[in-house]
Amino acid sequence: MKSDIRVCSAWRGTHDRPVYTLSDTCPECGADAENSAPAPFDPADPYGEYRRSLKRRRR
Numbered sequence: 001m002k003s004d005i006r007v008c009s010a011w012r013g014t015h016d017r018p019v020y021t022l023s024d025t026c027p028e029c030g031a032d033a034e035n036s037a038p039a040p041f042d043p044a045d046p047y048g049e050y051r052r053s054l055k056r057r058r059r
């Protein structure tokens with residue numbers, strides 16, 4: 001993982017904008033914080049292409 005930055009899981013209903021934190025809970029509302037980049041596909045991931053080609057090879 002390239003970063004441990006998390007985002008408040010309830011920010012859409014609680015805050016005007018995403019609330020980022022390094023801890024497990026939101027510092028403002030106390031909700032769970034979740035990984036800010038849970039998407040399996042990250043176009044900025046320098047190793048993404050390598051991982052995807054590995055997957056294709058195994059199939």
Ligand SMILES: [Zn+2]
Nearest residue numbers: 008026028029
């Ligand atoms: Zn929050």
